[in-house]
Amino acid sequence: MSKTSRKIKPKLDRLSQALENGELDQARRMLNRGLAPVDVAHLLESSPPKERNLLWELVDAELQGDVLQYLGEDIQTDFLRDMDAVDVLAATENLEPDDVADILQRLPNAVILEVLDSMEAQERQRVETVLSFPEDTAGGLMNTDTITIRPDITLDVVLRYIRRHERLPDSTDTLLVVSRRDEFIGTLPINRLLVSDPSVTVREVMDTDSVVIAALMPETEVASLFEKHDLISAPVVGGDGNLLGRITIDDVVDVIRGDAEHQVMSMAGMDEDEDTFSPVLRTSWRRAIWLGINLLTAFMASAVIGMFEGTIQKITALAVLMPIVASMGGIAGSQALTVLIRGIALGHVKSGNVRWLLKREIIVAVLNGMLWAVVVAGIAIAWFGDIQLGAIIGAAIMINLVIAAVTGTLLPVLLKKLSIDPALSGSVILTTVTDVIGFMAFLGLATWLYL
């Protein structure tokens, strides 16, 4: 809970005024005492590089870790590059093990080891546990700050045990019941603890059928379990059934948000951690790669058109109308592609129903193909006074819409099977297909009928 949830706007205004007037001491005070770390992070993310670096230097060392954990990957990496092991250690002192692990993963190996070496034994072990799992699995997402209890004590003992804590870890909605050998047995919701008879034992009221997460479960699966079962936290167990830690909803929300952004950003060839204000050269280079890939596909379309130069020279109306055929195919294909990618992500699309979906998409394409073929043919005839041209463009639109539907449906399924991210490569491949088929069908039919 933050002290600055309301009315941070005037504070930000005063801060930026202090910065403009060069009153750095005052700005430093406002930044470190007036704002919550999450607001400082948001301010940094909303600032162009020059102001951002100035602001970062004003953040106190012991606050930097708190702020770091709320920053995007890109910016984290930028700031961490200038920090040595001592700085990192100071910054991460008060963070939870999963957040420390996240930050360490952006550092060179030598620095990671140096930081780990300087940690207290217990803290080091916790961070190392998290680091031992891939970042995008349950193990990499979990926290080790669990409150565990034994099954054979009474709730009264549990209540007294809890009262010995100064505070409970954030998002503690359940206590985790483990055996003497640390095997996970069940969960005791805190709210049930509060309403149950204190004289009964934990075993009598605990849940043994609640959701348990395997350490190597991919984080997107973890997220869908949380969504499906409205969880606030869930225990993570290793292959031997031992309790390793727990995952809390706030980290899951980050996964859900990241997942969703991934798809949107990927469609334009970008990364979900892209910094809105990243420096010009970095941005240019990253985008250049995507432009280059698309240029290749554009040249493939050009090569197809090049095959029909002779026809175009005779009937220039073809050049005027050909983008329509390609564009309608691209739009129809991307609709099918989007529905399929989403259906796969939600787990609605399985091998058993792809055939039904394919059939549906083809029928939709034929229906829309008929509608728009007639419309476009009519306009083409009215425009160029050529009935044959109308028939050709109508047929080409029909062909391209059907091919677009088949490609849009099967491509994501195929890419998924090959473990290729359909959000990133799907639309490029689809557009290549609809451009090539669109130009080929239209110009090919025209060549065949006119020449």
Place this chain on the structure above:
Amino acid sequence: MSKTSRKIKPKLDRLSQALENGELDQARRMLNRGLAPVDVAHLLESSPPKERNLLWELVDAELQGDVLQYLGEDIQTDFLRDMDAVDVLAATENLEPDDVADILQRLPNAVILEVLDSMEAQERQRVETVLSFPEDTAGGLMNTDTITIRPDITLDVVLRYIRRHERLPDSTDTLLVVSRRDEFIGTLPINRLLVSDPSVTVREVMDTDSVVIAALMPETEVASLFEKHDLISAPVVGGDGNLLGRITIDDVVDVIRGDAEHQVMSMAGMDEDEDTFSPVLRTSWRRAIWLGINLLTAFMASAVIGMFEGTIQKITALAVLMPIVASMGGIAGSQALTVLIRGIALGHVKSGNVRWLLKREIIVAVLNGMLWAVVVAGIAIAWFGDIQLGAIIGAAIMINLVIAAVTGTLLPVLLKKLSIDPALSGSVILTTVTDVIGFMAFLGLATWLYL
């Protein structure tokens, strides 16, 4: 928490086998007793219409409401269309007021009134409170099942009061402190209640600076507050400061997921509640509208090409190369557009830094323009042996990339100001601009230089 979190696959397999063999009684048993409502909902969403309707008929009436709340809007509406007030009442009996309100909103007004009339007074009042706020605001999202306490009692009294409940509402992580006149005063985290001295009063340990949500706050703002402050629940207050209810993280997660899907689906002209298996005719019609809108923009591009038919007839290489200019502009523009839409959604983009972003996007466009202008010009010269053609296409790419950057940056800012959803209309407008400018620059320069 569900009993079926693990190993539901074999159950689903047995169920579909029972359905195939026509063993409907057995299928009905499996559906109603073997699966959690959320799993039944998922099964319905993953089934083509015919199987879906068969399955729905097998779901017991008292379970239908539970299942309904997990279904997408599209499917909800389909099922509700065939239910009368008595069915709806039976189905929604055990639901929380916000879920009942969500379901009622899909019904015709006459049925809503009939259902409300048949409810118990207290339940009716709760549902009406939620219904009185727009669906996409905090008020429409909130639940009324709050546990409230007075500030001047001791924690010991609070503990005894809680123990009188059989169970606490889901996601109750805080008790809400209100005055005698129901004014919201503060929150008491349950976990603090557990670790504090029972003899102190609520006033001494409660939080008075935690996040409070105004009933009319848009749901996306609610979501970003929850994300920013890692909340599990938050109180909702009316304009008079009175406590109205509370919002819990599970409903917020749905908002976040819906928000993210909205952007992805909008980009292809679809709705985030689109049913993966929606019937052919409905799908065709919805997509036809988007295809029609895009056809208009495609014809605008064609009209531009049509202005230069004479030039194309003389130099057909122009027809071969022109899609490259349009396509590079479209890609570069959609990169800028995507970054800006995301930056606006995250609150990174404000009026103060649009100028910086515009400058950056233009520089990026110039750098990438130079790079790809040289590459494309080189290929064009090698292909057609025409240096002038290379120069023309290079210049056109440069022009189109800069225009694309300016459009991609300013368009979402402008649309936002006009309260138009940039995810839905942004890419259509952008593509129209990059197509028109691309063809015009390329063919216009060629006409000027060659004729």
